[in-house]
Amino acid sequence: MQIGGEDPNVTKFRIFSWIGLGMAAVFALTPAAMAQSKDPQVADLLKRINELERKVNELEGVKQKTDNLDQQTKALDQQVRVIDRRQELQQEEQHEFVSKLPVVEAGQDGFWLRSPDKKSYSLHIGGYFQGDGRFYTSQAPTTGAASTNPSAASTFLLRRARPYFEGTVAKYFDYKFMLDFGQGQSTLQDAYGDIHYIDEARLRFGKFKEPVGLERLQDDRYLTFVERGYPTELVPDRDLGLQFWGQLFEKQIEYQAGVFNGTPDNVANVDSDNNNPKDFAGRIFVHPFNASFGEYVKGLGLGVAGTYGNERGNTIDTYKSEFQNQVFAYNTGTVASGNRYRIAPQFNYYWNSLGLFGEFVQNRQSLSGPFGPGKKSVGAPISNYAWQIYTSYVLTGEEATYTGVKPRHDFDFSGNSWGAWEIAARLEDLEIDRDAFKLGLANPNYNVREAFTWVVGVNWYLNRNVKLMTDYAYTQFSGGAPKGSDRHAESGFLNELQLQW
Amino acid sequence: MNHNRPILKLFGLILMLALLIGARANAEQTLLNVSYDPTREFYTDFNKAFAAYWKAKTGQDVTINQSHAGSGKQARAVIDGLDADVVTLALAYDIDQIADKAHLLPVDWQSRLPDNSTPYTSTIVLVVRKGNPKAIKDWNDLIKPGVAVIAPNPKTSGGARWAFLAAWGAAVRAPGGNEDSARAYVTKLYQNVPVLDSGARGSTTTFAERGIGDVLLSWENEAYLILNQLGQGNFEIVYPSASILCEPPVAVVDRVASRHGTSEVARAYLEYLYSPEGQEIVARNYYRPRLESVRSKFVGSTHSISLFTLKDVFGDWKKAQTKFFADNGVFDQIYVPK
Numbered sequence: 001m002q003i004g005g006e007d008p009n010v011t012k013f014r015i016f017s018w019i020g021l022g023m024a025a026v027f028a029l030t031p032a033a034m035a036q037s038k039d040p041q042v043a044d045l046l047k048r049i050n051e052l053e054r055k056v057n058e059l060e061g062v063k064q065k066t067d068n069l070d071q072q073t074k075a076l077d078q079q080v081r082v083i084d085r086r087q088e089l090q091q092e093e094q095h096e097f098v099s100k101l102p103v104v105e106a107g108q109d110g111f112w113l114r115s116p117d118k119k120s121y122s123l124h125i126g127g128y129f130q131g132d133g134r135f136y137t138s139q140a141p142t143t144g145a146a147s148t149n150p151s152a153a154s155t156f157l158l159r160r161a162r163p164y165f166e167g168t169v170a171k172y173f174d175y176k177f178m179l180d181f182g183q184g185q186s187t188l189q190d191a192y193g194d195i196h197y198i199d200e201a202r203l204r205f206g207k208f209k210e211p212v213g214l215e216r217l218q219d220d221r222y223l224t225f226v227e228r229g230y231p232t233e234l235v236p237d238r239d240l241g242l243q244f245w246g247q248l249f250e251k252q253i254e255y256q257a258g259v260f261n262g263t264p265d266n267v268a269n270v271d272s273d274n275n276n277p278k279d280f281a282g283r284i285f286v287h288p289f290n291a292s293f294g295e296y297v298k299g300l301g302l303g304v305a306g307t308y309g310n311e312r313g314n315t316i317d318t319y320k321s322e323f324q325n326q327v328f329a330y331n332t333g334t335v336a337s338g339n340r341y342r343i344a345p346q347f348n349y350y351w352n353s354l355g356l357f358g359e360f361v362q363n364r365q366s367l368s369g370p371f372g373p374g375k376k377s378v379g380a381p382i383s384n385y386a387w388q389i390y391t392s393y394v395l396t397g398e399e400a401t402y403t404g405v406k407p408r409h410d411f412d413f414s415g416n417s418w419g420a421w422e423i424a425a426r427l428e429d430l431e432i433d434r435d436a437f438k439l440g441l442a443n444p445n446y447n448v449r450e451a452f453t454w455v456v457g458v459n460w461y462l463n464r465n466v467k468l469m470t471d472y473a474y475t476q477f478s479g480g481a482p483k484g485s486d487r488h489a490e491s492g493f494l495n496e497l498q499l500q501w
Numbered sequence: 502m503n504h505n506r507p508i509l510k511l512f513g514l515i516l517m518l519a520l521l522i523g524a525r526a527n528a529e530q531t532l533l534n535v536s537y538d539p540t541r542e543f544y545t546d547f548n549k550a551f552a553a554y555w556k557a558k559t560g561q562d563v564t565i566n567q568s569h570a571g572s573g574k575q576a577r578a579v580i581d582g583l584d585a586d587v588v589t590l591a592l593a594y595d596i597d598q599i600a601d602k603a604h605l606l607p608v609d610w611q612s613r614l615p616d617n618s619t620p621y622t623s624t625i626v627l628v629v630r631k632g633n634p635k636a637i638k639d640w641n642d643l644i645k646p647g648v649a650v651i652a653p654n655p656k657t658s659g660g661a662r663w664a665f666l667a668a669w670g671a672a673v674r675a676p677g678g679n680e681d682s683a684r685a686y687v688t689k690l691y692q693n694v695p696v697l698d699s700g701a702r703g704s705t706t707t708f709a710e711r712g713i714g715d716v717l718l719s720w721e722n723e724a725y726l727i728l729n730q731l732g733q734g735n736f737e738i739v740y741p742s743a744s745i746l747c748e749p750p751v752a753v754v755d756r757v758a759s760r761h762g763t764s765e766v767a768r769a770y771l772e773y774l775y776s777p778e779g780q781e782i783v784a785r786n787y788y789r790p791r792l793e794s795v796r797s798k799f800v801g802s803t804h805s806i807s808l809f810t811l812k813d814v815f816g817d818w819k820k821a822q823t824k825f826f827a828d829n830g831v832f833d834q835i836y837v838p839k
Contacts, residue, residue, distance in 0.1 A: 086696055093699075
């Protein structure tokens, strides 16, 4: 029998104790006279019964306490478990709450605000500015028509000051807005949206770089030289349009194909079109050798880009030297008057610290204009050419890439690390169609027929956010001065301090 | 010269790529089934069978992804954008919310499949520890002093709402029972609840794995899972004299399925629940099948229990939700968080 769950042995002891006491009582009380007897045995028996009774009571008390303790222990155990479980649930709730909070990041890559899944919504606030110093070692050059334009001078200038914000909404829609306040202007450089459900096929719309020049497409922050080369003079900069683009076969092939308003070469602040025809621009760029072909060849990229359109009545292009001085402009009244196409084969190659880059552009545009007194204004196709080739090498061992050099260790004043250092050298050439002068579309007294430049440069990447650049450029001109002589050479140092975030 | 030629070429290219992407999408289909907490094992079993059936029938591969959590939470997730092709939730009210607030399926969704779109049913039972040390036999034993009851939160868990209504309904239908006595009963009942999990599976963890409480208010299927998987021989099921017939519904989320191009396979997926094969899987996973011929295969079919429906006691889910579980409803009034 189990009483209230007590220990069976205690129970047995209790039972036998009571039986024993009972028997002892019977023996003690019968005959009744024995209760009065002074027999010492009886007295002893009584004494022992009392003692047994006392012990049983004691044991019962102990058992009661043990039972109580047992119940208290179980209750405490449950309370502890309940507390633990509530804490566990609270932590789960907190974890769920935190997992729904937006993610804020601030670091080398700028300032980011992202949705908890880090994919669906994001905002990146970034920017960069480039403070330049241009110092001539040659005679101060003229710019444009000598009679009307003052000589260019050595100068400091804010080359670019570009805040931007970009990000993603609703997981599949990217956006970017970028302004420029450099050189005393306010320009909307980029304003576009990207729809991308898959990497292989995306749609971009708005204002953005046309997919033509390889160096033009390179981000300003990652340029190897302070200024882009001559081919960039002959290709479009930003334009408004619609572009289909993507990356195939694990980014071995990139393609872009778009329709745009059609802007003059190298101009970014034309925000509308004044004629109906539109330009078609397309580019394909391949990395034909992936890693399985070996380290030496996987860094090769080859491509070709081009545009085709029909421009009428638009203003046309002017071209600048390495120091951004105008070296060629068509006569006032010369306008686009027909088909225009550009073709731009291009390549780059990167292997460890070594970089190699080259592109060629032919720009052919029908023009018409005041061909001179007594001459008819007729359309004529004018073809201009430019090419560049350069090499770079990162002395501190970091990788050379199209998207810049990332120093392994930041520069610190204690001398433990010097950041990353890079040297580079470039050859480039710009050639104007002779017909432009023969047909009277450009004045040979002020405008060069050809510009050939060599540049050497040193870049110091203090960290991923700060870069110092120094280039020495020397340009030899053909034509561009009165009486058929050559404009005098232009040389000097181009320096730039870039800060980006 | 046709100056629009570049535009036409570009649109042609876009169209071609769109066709290629579409063709790629049709080769394999993926469904997301957003379900409530305790159906994990059931749908693991069911999805395998359906995938094989669909492949044999159409030659098409289908992958079914599952999402499980408290029914109320799941409904809110779908309203907020979780792309469910089908929902298989604990109660019709949660799917009604998806129809009303997000307009992802029509308001008459429940009439589109047999038995009010409930291919299987369940009920609420009591799970106790081995030997039933607190001698729990029926609802009244749950409010005795010293009895700790484990139940999930009716504000977040569909099963908890069924449990609450089962308790209330049993109290109202008891001899001499009325609204006041039912309210008094549930007040005492929830005073005996030391931990309120957000979902049925959480309550199972609290009771069976953390060793808290004397009795668990549980879905019937979950109770059998506890017996067979979480602690063989450590628990017992007690069938109360009366409980509620739980009718967890299923529905295709039309606008999502249409966007994904999965409408046909989603419909077939839910229809397969009603098939003999589907009903066998239902019974095997401790749910009460609708198909008469399979009912005897359900392990709980031998237990005698009087089942009342939601309609019998409360009318409909909208009334029950408003009265008991909405903000400042009966549950908010009687439950004091510990």
